[in-house]
Amino acid sequence: MATRSLIAENQQLTRAVQLIQLGARMAVLEAETGLSHERLVRLHKEVTGQSPSKGQLPYSTDWFISWQPNIHSSLFLNIHERLDKSVALAPIDLLIKAWELYREELRIVDVDPLLSITRAWRLLKFVHSDMLCLTPCSRCGGQFVTHSHEYGPGMPTFVCGLCEPPARAGKGKRSGTIH
Numbered sequence: 001m002a003t004r005s006l007i008a009e010n011q012q013l014t015r016a017v018q019l020i021q022l023g024a025r026m027a028v029l030e031a032e033t034g035l036s037h038e039r040l041v042r043l044h045k046e047v048t049g050q051s052p053s054k055g056q057l058p059y060s061t062d063w064f065i066s067w068q069p070n071i072h073s074s075l076f077l078n079i080h081e082r083l084d085k086s087v088a089l090a091p092i093d094l095l096i097k098a099w100e101l102y103r104e105e106l107r108i109v110d111v112d113p114l115l116s117i118t119r120a121w122r123l124l125k126f127v128h129s130d131m132l133c134l135t136p137c138s139r140c141g142g143q144f145v146t147h148s149h150e151y152g153p154g155m156p157t158f159v160c161g162l163c164e165p166p167a168r169a170g171k172g173k174r175s176g177t178i179h
């Protein structure tokens with residue numbers, strides 16, 4: 001029993017360090033690692049040399065729907081869904097793996113990740129509580145993050161932000177822009 005709890009604790013520590021290295025906020029660490037607040041603060045200082053940033057997570061569902069964040073969120077969620085079907089991982093490890101793959105796909109095309117791992121975590125919470133979901137674009141067939149119960153039979157047809165970019169789009173290369 002003692003050995004087992006030692007291994008479990010070690011796994012929690014490993015995950016916490018991984019999450020801190022990827023820039024996760026305290027809310028994510030506290031919810032997902034089971035380690036105490038004090039311990040996580042110490043660990044955060046040890047790993048990054050800095051205290052964790054304080055304050056509430058500001059993100060509402062709207063952020064994930066706005067134009068460029070939506071493309072990033074959709075890319076991440078597609079990767080997450082694909083991974084979820086192909087490998088058996090604990091939800092938190094799935095988040096870490098999917099976010100690393102998202103970052104890697106962007107690195108290849110030289111784009112900065114707009115969706116932080118904390119935002120990715122929030123996104124999954126919104127999906128699990130049925131506030132956000134993936135909806136296929138009626139033009140390109142790609143799956144994009146939308147509010148739940150907003151599109152479907154008898155409701156508006158969904159067109160994604162790549163098929164119909166807003167008027168302000170495409171004026172110069174901005175950080176995090178995917179074309």
Ligand SMILES: [Zn+2]
Binds near residue numbers: 140159160163
């Ligand atoms: Zn489309």
